[in-house]
Amino acid sequence: MKQIEVKFFAVLRDVAGVPALRLEMPDTATVGDAAGILAERFAGLGRYLPRVGYAVNRSYVKADCVLQDGDELALIPPVSGGNL
Amino acid sequence: MKQIEVKFFAVLRDVAGVPALRLEMPDTATVGDAAGILAERFAGLGRYLPRVGYAVNRSYVKADCVLQDGDELALIPPVSGGNL
Amino acid sequence: MNKAQANSDWIEILARPLDVGRVSDMVADPAAGGIAVFIGTTRAETSSDGRELVALDYEAYEEMAVQQLHDLARRARAKWPVVRTVIVHRIGRVPLSEASVAIAVSAPHRGDAFEACRWLIDTLKAEAAIWKKEIWADGTSTWSGHDRRT
Amino acid sequence: MNKAQANSDWIEILARPLDVGRVSDMVADPAAGGIAVFIGTTRAETSSDGRELVALDYEAYEEMAVQQLHDLARRARAKWPVVRTVIVHRIGRVPLSEASVAIAVSAPHRGDAFEACRWLIDTLKAEAAIWKKEIWADGTSTWSGHDRRT
Numbered sequence: 001m002k003q004i005e006v007k008f009f010a011v012l013r014d015v016a017g018v019p020a021l022r023l024e025m026p027d028t029a030t031v032g033d034a035a036g037i038l039a040e041r042f043a044g045l046g047r048y049l050p051r052v053g054y055a056v057n058r059s060y061v062k063a064d065c066v067l068q069d070g071d072e073l074a075l076i077p078p079v080s081g082g083n084l
Numbered sequence: 085m086k087q088i089e090v091k092f093f094a095v096l097r098d099v100a101g102v103p104a105l106r107l108e109m110p111d112t113a114t115v116g117d118a119a120g121i122l123a124e125r126f127a128g129l130g131r132y133l134p135r136v137g138y139a140v141n142r143s144y145v146k147a148d149c150v151l152q153d154g155d156e157l158a159l160i161p162p163v164s165g166g167n168l
Numbered sequence: 169m170n171k172a173q174a175n176s177d178w179i180e181i182l183a184r185p186l187d188v189g190r191v192s193d194m195v196a197d198p199a200a201g202g203i204a205v206f207i208g209t210t211r212a213e214t215s216s217d218g219r220e221l222v223a224l225d226y227e228a229y230e231e232m233a234v235q236q237l238h239d240l241a242r243r244a245r246a247k248w249p250v251v252r253t254v255i256v257h258r259i260g261r262v263p264l265s266e267a268s269v270a271i272a273v274s275a276p277h278r279g280d281a282f283e284a285c286r287w288l289i290d291t292l293k294a295e296a297a298i299w300k301k302e303i304w305a306d307g308t309s310t311w312s313g314h315d316r317r318t
Numbered sequence: 319m320n321k322a323q324a325n326s327d328w329i330e331i332l333a334r335p336l337d338v339g340r341v342s343d344m345v346a347d348p349a350a351g352g353i354a355v356f357i358g359t360t361r362a363e364t365s366s367d368g369r370e371l372v373a374l375d376y377e378a379y380e381e382m383a384v385q386q387l388h389d390l391a392r393r394a395r396a397k398w399p400v401v402r403t404v405i406v407h408r409i410g411r412v413p414l415s416e417a418s419v420a421i422a423v424s425a426p427h428r429g430d431a432f433e434a435c436r437w438l439i440d441t442l443k444a445e446a447a448i449w450k451k452e453i454w455a456d457g458t459s460t461w462s463g464h465d466r467r468t
Contacts, residue, residue, distance in 0.1 A: 009229055010299035011311040055297070058232040074229055076297055077311070093379055094449035095461040139447070142382040158379055160447055161461070189339025192357060198414040201361035204354070204435075207342060211351035211426060264348040276361060278439060285354075286432050 002027055002069035004034065010077050012052070015044050025067065031056065032063035034073055051078055086111055086153035088118065094161050096136070099128050109151065115140065116147035118157055135162055176252040177241035181230050183260040186267040195252040195274040202278030204285035208269040210262050219304040224312075226259045226268055229297035233257070236296045240288055248284040250275055255288065257298060268300075326402040327391035331380050333410040336417040345402040345424040352428030354435035358419040360412050369454040374462075376409045376418055379447035383407070386446045390438055398434040400425055405438065407448060418450075 004023050008016045016038075023034060031054045039046040053076040054061050060076075067073065088107050092100045100122075107118060115138045123130040137160040138145050144160075151157065178194055188207055195203055213221040241253040251274040262268045271288050275281040292298075300312045328344055338357055345353055363371040391403040401424040412418045421438045425431040442448075450462045 007229065009297070010227055010301070014311070055229070055232055058229075058235055074232065074297070076229070077299065079293070079296060079298060091379065093447070094377055094451070098461070139379070139382055142379075142385055158382065158447070160379070161449065163443070163446060163448060187339065188342040188355075189337065192338040192342075192355070196357075196359055196415045196417075198360075198362040200359055200415075203357040203359060203417075205338075205342070205357070206428065206432070207346075207353040207355070208428070209346055209350055209353060209424070210348075212348040265346045265350075267346075267353075274359070278356065278358070278436075282356070282432065282436050289428060 001025065002029070002067065002071075004067050004069075004071045004073050006034065006038065007072065007074040009074065012045065012048060012075050012077050015048065016042050023073075029067055030063065031061055031065045031067060031073060034067060035063065035075070038075070048077060052076060085109065086113070086151065088151050088154070089156045090118065090122065091156065091158040093158065096129065096132060096159050096161050099132065100126050107157075113151055114147065115145060115149045115151060115157060118151060119147065119159070122159070132161060136160060177238065177245075178252075178254040178256075179234055179237040179241065180254075180256045181228050181233060181237075181259060182256065183258065186256055186258055186270045188267065188270055191254050191256055191270045191272045194254045195272040197251045197274055199276060200251040200274035200281075201276050202281045203272060203274045204278070204281035205270065205272045206285050206289045207267045208289070209267050210264050212264055213302075215302075215304065215310075219306050219308065221264070221302055222305050223261050223263045223303040224268065225261050225301040225303055225309070226257070227299050227301070228257065228259050230259075232297045237292065240291055240295075243291075244273065244284045244288055247287070248275060248280040249277075250280070250284050253284075253288070255292070257292075257296075259298075261303070327388065327395075328402075328404040328406075329384055329387040329391065330404075330406045331378050331383060331387075331409060332406065333408065336406055336408055336420045338417065338420055341404050341406055341420045341422045344404045345422045347401045347424055349426060350401040350424035350431075351426050352431045353422060353424045354428070354431035355420065355422045356435050356439045357417045358439070359417050360414050362414055363452075365452075365454065365460075369456050369458065371414070371452055372455050373411050373413045373453040374418060375411050375451040375453055375459070376407070377449050377451070378407065378409050380409075382447045387442065390441055390445075393441075394423070394434045394438055397437070398423075398425060398430040399427075400430070400434050403434070403438070405442070407442075407446075409448075411453070 055074040139158040
């Protein structure tokens with residue numbers, strides 16, 4: 001098993017109700033696996049996932065990225081752009 | 085006869101040695117006529133004339149513009165643009 | 169708040185009003201003939217159901233955003249002959265007319281300064297881990313890009 | 319020096335250092351989402367015969383230049399949805415790195431602010447009755463665009 005730190009921002013922090021949490025996962029778990037677990041835990045998170053990006057240790061990654069013990073996984077909702 | 089005020093700027097003021105002067109001219113005289121008189125009076129002015137613009141009462145005009153009594157004629161050397 | 173300097177780039181995320189004069193002064197350099205500055209400000213707006221905007225609340229994933237902004241400055245330098253770049257982003261509440269972001273770029277010639285500055289704000293808005301929440305006069309708020317009223 | 323205000327444009331020709339923060343503040347407006355600013359600065363230069371530039375001396379036909387800059391602001395407003403325009407030009411001696419001109423344009427959207435600002439500085443430089451003399455370290459000087467050393 002490995003432990004990762006999950007961070008929520010903006011609308012996702014409102015949905016989750018917490019800014020961060022720790023997650024225990026199997027050694028083979030990917031970013032997508034973590035997102036699936038979080039969607040089960042937090043009602044309402046799932047509908048945002050199609051537009052959410054993922055960052056591991058502050059760099060964007062794809063959903064198939066395998067997480068390492070101690071990684072910081074951030075769920076990145078659409079950023080502020082476009083309105084100006 | 086009519087009297088006009090002539091203004092020199094930048095390199096042309098250096099060539100003329102004065103910032104401004106008054107000129108008496110026939111009633112039919114144009115901007116080009118005034119430039120010709122000035123080129124005769126100030127040695128060295130003539131070679132700048134091909135690149136000089138003219139403003140009468142603070143608006144650009146062409147050399148065939150007929151001057152009115154009391155007009156302010158400015159000889160406009162190439163402006164500062166282009167170097168940045 | 170986070171500050172960091174690398175080479176002649178300056179990146180800052182801070183929770184107080186931006187000082188545009190300082191941002192511009194920081195990129196002035198004898199090697200530069202032109203400085204282009206962009207300032208993003210909170211624009212008045214009325215929602216489709218008639219609410220008036222009073223402010224935007226900006227939030228950043230600061231550690232990541234600072235890295236991203238440094239990376240943007242590096243990428244701009246690879247594309248244009250930039251002399252210096254400063255990017256300063258405000259977080260927290262930004263009232264109408266006030267600045268949320270200021271980007272200043274100096275370059276030997278003005279065309280490069282304009283192009284690099286434009287690219288930096290466009291790319292910052294598309295990529296940086298910074299979000300905004302619309303604060304309405306009736307006390308409601310909405311995360312930009314979502315319909316979820318909170 | 320000449321000052322004049324028409325509608326929401328501000329034009330100024332002055333013989334002291336420019337205050338970029340003030341220029342930017344003057345165009346801030348609740349109707350604007352973006353402000354583009356251009357600042358022209360004196361760039362270090364070496365002449366073909368090895369002299370070092372120390373400053374530029376700017377001279378204006380002030381009464382005409384003020385009219386021209388007002389007209390530029392009006393023309394920009396006809397081309398883009400400009401909220402406010404400020405154009406400030408310094409005259410007299412401008413040392414290395416210091417600003418000779420600052421143009422600020424606010425608009426609802428940033429693309430228009432950038433385009434209007436770029437057009438304003440390009441057209442100002444092509445048309446305005448303002449001249450510059452290069453001041454060299456050896457005490458000589460040359461009018462820009464001419465080979466006449468004075």
